[in-house]
Amino acid sequence: MAQHKVNYTQNGGLPIALTSVDKIVNWGRSNSLWALTYGLACCGIEMMASGASRYDFDRFGTIFRASPRQADVMIVAGTLTKKHAEFIKRLYDQMTEPRWVISMGSCANTGGMFNTYATVQGVDRIIPVDLYLPGCAPRPETLQYGVMLLQQKIRANKAGNAQKAKRLM
Amino acid sequence: MRAYKPKDDVQAKAYYTDRFYVAPQVPKSSVEEDEIFANDLAVIKAKFEVKDAYIQVEQMVIHINANDIYGVLELMRDELAYTQLSEMSAIDWLAKDDTFEIFYQMLSMTKRKRIRVKYFIKNGQAVDSVEKLFRSADWSEREMFDMFGIEANNHPFMKRILLPYDWQGNPLLKTYPLEGDEFAAWYEVDKIYGKEARDIIGPELRDTAHVDRYDSERFARLGHEVPKGTEITGDEPAVSASYQEEGGVFLVKKLDKESSIVIDDPQR
């Protein structure tokens, strides 16, 4: 028969942690950042690599979802074309609040090397962005560091009052 | 070999200026040099008028009349075994003489030969669709319509293929600016937020080399980041990056370099 090795009485009592509502809500939010699968171009490959076993996004609680209604953070990984711009806005509107946006790579930040008629010169012309990751393409480490910075940003905010809705205009 | 040009000031100059530059032609040779091409040309000439024919880089090029195209391609497909239309599109000669050149690249798998069929149309004129002969022409003709505005008669679905349906302008015309005209520049803003949003969102920033040290809205000095919109004075304190806040995070263990384990045995 197995022997219980856990000493429930250590630390002087039952396993209880005291904290504030802010902290526990932010803990929940920042450690289960479900990301909307949004690979638009080559940066999407790096985003997929971050999700795969070597870099293992799951340990941050970041799990890719294929539906905006289940996602908290939109990682815009790639080149946003003008034809696609209305759909990114629609998907952003379908995400439930609180929601965050990470703009990944030069193309999403500024249009990057595609200084042409068909490319949106930065996704922040369409939706508000929380975090810009430089690089072409950023390494998976950059994306993971970006997610950690986003977690810090979430923890720095008060969770009690409903998050102020972000609007571009 | 290309003529040598001095390269000392090459970076100061724009690397490309003339969008109407016409590349010199490679040498042409007579069709008689190739037996198979000579036979093919004779068969085509028996039924249709051929304005010009020559061999260029091992391919025969023939110039025909615009309204013969369906008949010529049908003849080539059914009797000459040119069973594939590998590519077709147009070339903009509007600046030279207000015409478009239309070309069809034909491939015969059994003869292992390629023929390019060409004709010229005036600006605004439509071409005859060959979609009934070759399915590949379906999308090619739509792309030609999208990029040059050339319509194809009898095409089953003559709509834009790459750009959105409500786009204005034809980007492969040589007069179309690479960075887009006014319609293109405001397309997504106008469509999503409406014209009155133009002032709020502002024009596109197209200067990729632009860096402004004093603009904290769009730039950050590495290691000295400040909140967005702060006025830059030049003596911003150093900010050290860390994965977690000082003092730790509720329920999350802090990464600590000393206690982390470095795996240096790859065979572990």
Ligand code: SF4
């Ligand atoms: S930033 Fe570079 S890697 Fe990323 S989508 Fe653009 S071109 Fe591709």
